[in-house]
Amino acid sequence: MPIIEMHLMTGRTVEQKRRVVAAVCEAAARALDVSPSTVRILISEHGPEEFSVAGVTAGERSESKTIK
C-alpha cells in the first residue's frame, strides 16, 4: 500500500515532478518487494515562507543572503 507524501519547495517543473515520482515509486517498490501499481505518491508544495529551519523561513534566509 505504500502511500507517500512528498513535501517539496514550489518551483519544480512538470518534468522534475514526473521524474521524481517515477524514480521514488520504482525505488520503493523494489526495496519493499511490492508491485509499483500499489504505490501512490502525493506531492505537497510549500512556498519560501511556508518552510523553515531553525525558525527562519526559506524566504527570510534568501533575503538576508541577498542583502549581505
Next chain:
Amino acid sequence: MPIIEMHLMTGRTVEQKRRVVAAVCEAAARALDVSPSTVRILISEHGPEEFSVAGVTAGERSESKTIK
C-alpha cells in the same frame, strides 16, 4: 477528536466540498459515536502533476490517453 485530512484532486466545486465534508463528518460522528462538533476536516488539493499511481502522474496519464 477526529481530525481528518482529505487529499483530493483539484477541481472540486465549492458545492462538492461542502457536501463531502458534511457527509463525511456525519458518517464519522455516527460511526464513532461522538458529537459532530468534535470533527474537524482539512482538505488538501493536489493538481494533476501532484498525484501519481505506479510512478505516473495523473497529468501524464491523461496526456498519454489523449495522444493514443
Next chain:
Amino acid sequence: MPIIEMHLMTGRTVEQKRRVVAAVCEAAARALDVSPSTVRILISEHGPEEFSVAGVTAGERSESKTIK
C-alpha cells in the same frame, strides 16, 4: 483518488474502525461521485498524551478532572 487520513484517539475497537471506514468511504464516494474503490483511508491513532487542545493534553485534562 481520495486519500483520507483520520487521526483518532487510541482505544477504538476493531468493530468501530471497520464501521467508520465503511461509513466514511461511502459518504465520500457518494458526495464526490467517485467509485468507492478509489477511496483509501489511513487511521493514525494518538494516545492521551499525543493530543492536546489549548496546550493541555487529553491525559492531563482527564487527570485534573479526576482530581477535582
Next chain:
Amino acid sequence: MPIIEMHLMTGRTVEQKRRVVAAVCEAAARALDVSPSTVRILISEHGPEEFSVAGVTAGERSESKTIK
C-alpha cells in the same frame, strides 16, 4: 528531529508566518531541549472551503453569519 506541520487558514502575512515559525521553533527547542537547528516547520494553508468544523466549512459559516 522535530518536524512540525502547521495547518493554517490562508491569509496570514509574510510577517505573521515568520513570527509564528520563529516562536514555535524556539518554544519546541526549549521544551524538548534540542537545538533549534534541528527543528523544521512546514506550513500548509487551507482556504475557507478547505477547513470545516461539524461538517460546515469556514466559508459556509461566514456566509450564514453575513446573511443573518
Next chain:
Amino acid sequence: MPIIEMHLMTGRTVEQKRRVVAAVCEAAARALDVSPSTVRILISEHGPEEFSVAGVTAGERSESKTIK
C-alpha cells in the same frame, strides 16, 4: 528540503526499512538534483485495521479471504 512521509503496513523488518529509505532518498535526491543530506524521511506504520480500500480494512479483507 524534501521531507517525505511514507505510510507502510506494519511488519517490515529493520533491514527493509533501512533499504527503502536508502533507495528512496537516493532516487529523490538524484531526480531533484539536491544533496541526499537534505532529504528527511519519516515512516508511519499502520496495522491491518488502520488501512482500508473501498471501505474495507486490510484485516477484514484477509479474514474474508481466509474464510472463503
Next chain:
Amino acid sequence: MPIIEMHLMTGRTVEQKRRVVAAVCEAAARALDVSPSTVRILISEHGPEEFSVAGVTAGERSESKTIK
C-alpha cells in the same frame, strides 16, 4: 484553527510532551493572535528505524557510532 502535527522521536516523557504542547500552543496563539483554545496539536512518534536523514535511519546511525 491552527492544527499542528509534531513528529518526534519516541522516548519523550509525559512531562516533556505536556511541556512542549503547552509551549508551542502559547507561542502559536500569541504569534497568530488567536485564542489558545483554537489550537490543536497532534504528536506522532517515530522509532529509530522510522526516521532517516540522507537515507540512513537514526537507528543505523547510532549503531555505526557505537561500533566505531
